[in-house]
Amino acid sequence: xxxxxxSGALVLAVVATGLTLPVSSAAATGSDLYVDGSNASCxxxxxxxxxxxxCTAQAAAxxxxxxxxVHVTAGSYGALRLTRSGDDGAPIRFTGQxxxxxxxxxxxxxxxxxxxxxxxxxxxxRIDSSSTVALDFDTxxxxxxxxLVVGAGSSKVTVSRSSVQANGVSAxxxxxxxxxxxxxxxMIETNGGTPGVAVHGATGTDVVSDAFMGSxxxxxxxxxxxxxxxxxxxxxxxxxxxxxxxxxTTSDYNVDYTVGSGPLYSWAGVDYxxxxxxxxxxxxxxxxxxxxxxxxxxxxxxxxxxELDSADAAAxxxxxxxxxxxxxxxDTLVPNTGTGAGYYxxxxxxxxxxxxxxxxxAAPAAVAYGSTVSFTTGDANPWHDVVxxxxxxxxxxxxxxxxxxxxxxxxGAVPGGGSKVYxxxxxxxxxxxxxxxxxxxxxIVSPPGPVSVQSPQFAxxxxxxxxxxxxxxxxxxxxxxxxxxxxxxxxxxTLPGCGNLTHTYAKPGIYQTKxxxxxxxGRSASVGRALSVGPEFVRTTPVTALDTYHGTGGVKGAxxxxxxxxxxxxxxxxxxxxxxxxxLNVSAVGAGQAGSVTAYADGSSRPSEPTVLYPARQSSSSxxxxxxGADGYVDLTNLSGQAYVxxxxxxxxxxxxxxxxxxxxxxxxxxxxxxxWALVMQRRMGPxxxxxxxxxxxxxxxxxxxxxRPLLAVLNVATQITTAFTRVTVxxxxxxxxxxxxxxxxxxxxxxxxxxxxxxxxxxVSIHNTxxxxxxxxxxxxxYLPASSDEAxxxxxxxxxxxxxxxxxxxxxxxxxxxxxxxxxxxxxxxGGIPAAATEVAVRLSAVDVRSGGIVDEDHxxxxxxxxxxxxxxxxxxxxxxVNGYIKVSCFLQSSFDLTxxxxxxxxx
Numbered sequence: 001x002x003x004x005x006x007s008g009a010l011v012l013a014v015v016a017t018g019l020t021l022p023v024s025s026a027a028a029t030g031s032d033l034y035v036d037g038s039n040a041s042c043x044x045x046x047x048x049x050x051x052x053x054x055c056t057a058q059a060a061a062x063x064x065x066x067x068x069x070v071h072v073t074a075g076s077y078g079a080l081r082l083t084r085s086g087d088d089g090a091p092i093r094f095t096g097q098x099x100x101x102x103x104x105x106x107x108x109x110x111x112x113x114x115x116x117x118x119x120x121x122x123x124x125x126r127i128d129s130s131s132t133v134a135l136d137f138d139t140x141x142x143x144x145x146x147x148l149v150v151g152a153g154s155s156k157v158t159v160s161r162s163s164v165q166a167n168g169v170s171a172x173x174x175x176x177x178x179x180x181x182x183x184x185x186x187m188i189e190t191n192g193g194t195p196g197v198a199v200h201g202a203t204g205t206d207v208v209s210d211a212f213m214g215s216x217x218x219x220x221x222x223x224x225x226x227x228x229x230x231x232x233x234x235x236x237x238x239x240x241x242x243x244x245x246x247x248x249t250t251s252d253y254n255v256d257y258t259v260g261s262g263p264l265y266s267w268a269g270v271d272y273x274x275x276x277x278x279x280x281x282x283x284x285x286x287x288x289x290x291x292x293x294x295x296x297x298x299x300x301x302x303x304x305x306x307e308l309d310s311a312d313a314a315a316x317x318x319x320x321x322x323x324x325x326x327x328x329x330x331d332t333l334v335p336n337t338g339t340g341a342g343y344y345x346x347x348x349x350x351x352x353x354x355x356x357x358x359x360x361x362a363a364p365a366a367v368a369y370g371s372t373v374s375f376t377t378g379d380a381n382p383w384h385d386v387v388x389x390x391x392x393x394x395x396x397x398x399x400x401x402x403x404x405x406x407x408x409x410x411x412g413a414v415p416g417g418g419s420k421v422y423x424x425x426x427x428x429x430x431x432x433x434x435x436x437x438x439x440x441x442x443x444i445v446s447p448p449g450p451v452s453v454q455s456p457q458f459a460x461x462x463x464x465x466x467x468x469x470x471x472x473x474x475x476x477x478x479x480x481x482x483x484x485x486x487x488x489x490x491x492x493x494t495l496p497g498c499g500n501l502t503h504t505y506a507k508p509g510i511y512q513t514k515x516x517x518x519x520x521x522g523r524s525a526s527v528g529r530a531l532s533v534g535p536e537f538v539r540t541t542p543v544t545a546l547d548t549y550h551g552t553g554g555v556k557g558a559x560x561x562x563x564x565x566x567x568x569x570x571x572x573x574x575x576x577x578x579x580x581x582x583x584l585n586v587s588a589v590g591a592g593q594a595g596s597v598t599a600y601a602d603g604s605s606r607p608s609e610p611t612v613l614y615p616a617r618q619s620s621s622s623x624x625x626x627x628x629g630a631d632g633y634v635d636l637t638n639l640s641g642q643a644y645v646x647x648x649x650x651x652x653x654x655x656x657x658x659x660x661x662x663x664x665x666x667x668x669x670x671x672x673x674x675x676x677w678a679l680v681m682q683r684r685m686g687p688x689x690x691x692x693x694x695x696x697x698x699x700x701x702x703x704x705x706x707x708x709r710p711l712l713a714v715l716n717v718a719t720q721i722t723t724a725f726t727r728v729t730v731x732x733x734x735x736x737x738x739x740x741x742x743x744x745x746x747x748x749x750x751x752x753x754x755x756x757x758x759x760x761x762x763x764x765v766s767i768h769n770t771x772x773x774x775x776x777x778x779x780x781x782x783x784y785l786p787a788s789s790d791e792a793x794x795x796x797x798x799x800x801x802x803x804x805x806x807x808x809x810x811x812x813x814x815x816x817x818x819x820x821x822x823x824x825x826x827x828x829x830x831x832g833g834i835p836a837a838a839t840e841v842a843v844r845l846s847a848v849d850v851r852s853g854g855i856v857d858e859d860h861x862x863x864x865x866x867x868x869x870x871x872x873x874x875x876x877x878x879x880x881x882x883v884n885g886y887i888k889v890s891c892f893l894q895s896s897f898d899l900t901x902x903x904x905x906x907x908x909x
Contacts, residue, residue: 030067030090035060037075057094057104066090072120074101079108079123082130086114091132096120100139109133129153134160137325140172141165150202152177161323161348163187170194171215176201176223182208184317185348189213195220195240199228206317208232211348216259217266221245230254231315234307234347243268251284253312253339255346264290287312287339289346307347313340322350329353332383353432355387356380359439360426364481364520366444369413371480371520373443375424377405385431394422394443411445419446451478451523456487456515458531466536466655468504471515480519488514490531508534508580508655508797510835510908530837530908534797535653537583537663537784539712539758540574542650546636549589549644558591559638559645566602567647570632578632579652581798583756586636587621588614588643594873595641600801602629606637607801609902613846613873614643619744622877623714623754625653625798625842625904650756653798663711663784665796665842665905680715682777685769687726695757695765695780712784713759716876717767717776718752719745724772731766732758745774750853750868754781754877782879796842796879796905802832804843805901817849817896826901829885834906839882842905845889846875847897854893868893877904 034053036042044059046052048070054060057077060070067090074097086092096102096119106123109115109130116134124142127133128151140147140162147164150157152175164171164186171190174181174197181202188196188210196215199205201223209232212218218235221228222242228249230239236257241249246268256264256275263271265278265285272278275290289306308331312318321327328344331351336342345351358378367373375391392399393409400407414420422443427436453476458469471487476498485498490511495501498517505511511533516526545567546553555565570578588597596610604627614620626634636645681693695713719728722745729742743753757765767776782796805812805826812826828843830836847856847868856866866874880887891899 030065030069033060033064033068033070034073035070035077036073037077038073057102061094064092066092066114068092070094072096072102076103076105078104079106080104081108081110082112082115083110085112088114088132090114091116091134093118094120125149127151127154127157130157131155133157135162136160138162139165142169142171144168146170146173148172148183150174150178150181154181155179158182158184158317159186160184160319161186161321161325163189164196166190166194168192168194170196170198170220172197174199174202174205178202178205180204182206182317183210184208185319185321185323186210187213187323187348188215188218190215193217196235198222199225199245201225203227205229206231206315208315208317209311209319209346209348210234211323212236216262221249225249229316232311232318232344232346238263238266238271240266241268246282249284251282251288253287253310253315253346254285255289255307256285258290307345308334308351309343309345310337311339311344311346313338313342313344318344323348326350326352353383353385354380355383355385355430355432357387357428357430357437357439359441360424362424362441362443365442366446366481367411368446368448368480370410370448371445372408372410375407375409375426375441377426377428379405379428383431387431388429390427392425392427394424395445411443414445414447417447419444421445449478451476451480451517451519451525453477453515453517453525453527455527455529456513458513458529465504467506467508467533468502469531469533470503471499471501474498474515474517476517476519476525478519478523480523483518483520483522485515485517488516490514505533510797510837510906512837530835532797532906532908535580535655537651537653537665539651539663539756539784540649542585542648543573544646544648545569545573545584547644547646549646552646557644558642560642561595561638561640564606564635564637565645566633566635568633569628569649569652573649575649575652577656578630579628579654581625581627581653582634582649583623583651583653584626584634585621585623585648585650585753585755586612587619587646587753588612588638589619590614590616591642591644592616593641593643595643596639596873596875597636597643597645598639599624599626599634599636599647601627602631602633602635604629604800606635607803607902609801609803609806609844609900610639610846610875611844613848613875614641615749615872616641618746618749618751618872620751620875621743621753622844622875623650623756624844624877627798627800628652663786665714665782665784680778680780681767682775683767684721684773684775685728685767686773687724687769687771690766690768691776692764692766693778694763695778696759696763696783711759711786713757713765714754714781714783714879715757715765716752716754716779716781716878717743718750718778719743719774719776720750722747722749722772722774726769726771726774728770728774728776729768730755730757730778731768732760732764745769745772747772749872752866752874752876756784759783796840796907798842798905799833799903801844801902801904802834803900803902804828804831804834805899807898808848808900812901818891818899820852820854820893820895820897821891823888823890824899825886825888827885828887828901828903829882829906832903834903835908836885837908838885838906840879840907841882841887841903842877842879843887844875844877844902844904846873846900848873848900850874850893850895850897852894854891856899857890857892868897882906 033048035057036053042055048054066087091114094117100121103121107125109127111129113131118136121139124145125140126149147166171188191214193216195217196212199221204227206229211234220240225245226248230251231253233254237259263273265272330343360375360377390401426439456474457472459472488494489503490513514528518524548555569582594616597612599611612622726745828841829838868874
């Protein structure tokens with residue numbers, strides 16, 4: 001049944017009005033006493049003034065008179081026993097600075113009346129034979145004893161907005177003989193099987209708007225307790241009322257959560273697992289809400305909002321503020337289903353307006369004079385409150401007060417010129433607290449200036465899409481925001497945007513890209529960049545496909561002048577399908593006559609320029625990229641002379657997306673260096689000697705990105721001053737895999753060749769001399785790097801051999817032999833289909849009609865482009881930089897000679 005009575009009416013009228021207990025009556029008749037144990041002037045024998053406070057709270061309690069207020073400074077004060085009483089309308093009040101700052105081990109209230117304590121940690125509290133006692137905003141923690149015990153003879157005891165705790169025992173106990181006890185808007189916590197609140201035979205106990213945590217039995221009413229009211233509580237576990245107490249107990253407007261498979265109610269000895277049978281049997285809980293099972297860890301209401309706007313505002317002991325002292329508010333997103341005001345929440349806490357203010361966003365963040373900026377608030381406002389905001393733009397203009405969420409402002413010229421950073425302040429009045437909250441942001445204002453855009457940054461997308469590139473970023477400069485951006489990829493494709501744009505080209509080549517931007521003021525700028533997109537090289541285990549000396553490849557014996565040998569490379573030697581080109585190491589040993597060999601795609605016209613020049617009875621070799629015919633064959637033709645010819649397949653080029661280990665050839669020295677053709681080793685080697693050296697300087701440096709570490713080095717290896725016929729072999733260092741072949745050495749002669757050598761994990765390569773003594777030198781021509789590296793964007797694009805210079809025919813502008821000492825500038829960019837933007841070329845240089853020894857060098861080189869000995873012809877494929885469209889070579893011979901040059905690849909940096 002519902003009772004309409006004034007249980008603890010005097011105290012509730014006091015505590016329900018706000019955060020503090022009014023002391024208007026006390027102020028007229030009482031005094032202020034002070035307790036501060038840390039004050040050096042404190043004295044328990046003094047007056048308790050602010051200048052000379054009591055040292056202990058007990059001294060103040062023993063001295064207090066009706067209407068006095070005892071102010072206790074933060075500190076620990078042991079046990080407290082109240083021995084003096086106040087009067088009706090003039091209680092003795094003990095108050096702390098804030099909750100928990102004042103700590104007592106325990107509180108005993110015995111035989112007194114009209115006293116109150118607020119904002120204190122009270123330890124275990126026992127109240128006996130006392131009346132009109134109020135505890136508000138306190139912590140009652142008894143440890144292994146109850147936090148609160150109200151004993152016989154006590155009446156009108158109110159515990160509100162407090163935390164009541166215990167461990168293994170009841171948190172609060174109201175014993176037989178107690179009357180009019182109100183436990184309201186509290187957090188009540190215990191553990192084990194003990195009750196949160198136990199009402200034993202007491203009369204008129206109100207347990208209202210409390211939140212119970214941890215206890216298996218939140219409320220237990222027994223021993224013929226009468227007139228108990230259980231309302232608006234947030235409980236987990238069964239509300240338990242004995243048969244001798246059930247008839248006069250009221251239970252309603254509670255939110256009941258089961259614990260595990262336990263019941264919701266245990267009423268008059270019967271357990272009820274659901275609400276309907278309980279209501280039908282007892283007539284109670286008509287407005288209860290069942291929230292289903294929860295765990296003790298999560299606590300009541302952790303996943304439900306059943307308690308919102310559904311409480312009985314007229315319940316005895318119900319307060320107008322919640323556990324934190326916050327007002328009751330109406331949640332506009334939830335229907336009001338409660339009684340009275342209709343919007344009180346059940347339990348100890350009231351959901352407040354969730355509005356939250358944020359720093360506004362300025363767009364754009366930097367502008368020129370005369371530009372308009374939009375400031376947009378980012379408030380979280382689910383209740384759709386009308387919020388008043390004042391914008392101070394920081395430039396001295398009048399602030400704007402509005403309820404709009406977006407405000408625009410136009411900035412004028414900065415006084416004195418130049419740029420300035422303005423601090424923009426937004427003041428918002430919180431609908432939740434009514435307090436003003438301030439947020440700041442900045443805005444940069446600059447003089448109008450031209451827009452500019454910097455070179456775009458491209459990156460290879462991945463090794464599975466060899467011809468795909470991604471524009472990763474573009475930087476532009478403008479006092480205005482970016483209006484639009486587009487990228488012309490140079491093949492007829494234009495895409496909008498300035499970042500993370502991926503495009504796949506249809507074929508390899510050099511493409512002139514252009515990035516165009518327009519700022520918010522309508523001004524435009526663009527920048528171009530040449531981009532090389534080439535096929536990927538896939539390294540295979542070196543395999544000899546042709547050797548006419550041993551008969552490998554079906555041909556045995558010296559090859560006569562004019563004879564052409566066909567080599568099938570498609571689907572052989574580790575080459576899948578028909579590649580665009582293959583890499584061959586072609587060697588020729590003169591069989592009594594000097595001559596030359598050229599290599600080309602089967603079915604295409606035969607080049608007039610040689611690939612390999614060989615002396616009589618000596619060997620010569622060269623590493624070459626050879627285009628593959630549509631039928632999967634390449635051709636080798638002996639242009640003149642007679643020789644034993646061999647060819648070793650070392651890899652292939654492909655644009656097939658199936659390739660998983662694509663590499664790109666990057667000419668010059670190791671990435672990050674500026675030289676080309678760095679001499680990395682020169683050593684006199686005896687018979688059987690092996691030398692290891694660093695083929696990749698700085699390879700182990702922490703500054704070397706892992707994606708740019710070379711897998712293969714292209715080395716020019718030369719022998720000279722040789723005492724006996726020897727074979728010098730070149731291998732990758734430990735862990736590098738299959739190595740390269742080598743170069744022969746002959747007494748009184750100089751020999752050189754270009755080799756493709758795997759680099760060991762430590763960056764080393766080893767050279768072994770088989771016989772005699774010889775001086776061996778090795779120079780870096782370039783590296784094969786992973787196609788996913790940044791450097792691969794500047795990779796060489798292989799092309800069909802394109803003659804650009806020949807002193808015998810006048811090609812390239814010189815129809816006369818090269819002087820034995822002098823410099824030649826050879827035009828390569830823009831010639832024969834080579835792009836004008838080319839910055840590097842792979843060029844095959846051939847020295848013919850030579851009558852003396854010497855070298856052909858290049859300005860940036862620490863090594864030699866061509867080594868010429870005893871009037872022997874020489875040819876080699878080298879990578880050289882292009883300056884203003886030309887390559888530069890210097891000649892140091894004892895007589896004049898003819899020189900030819902054919903470009904076989906190009907790149908753009």
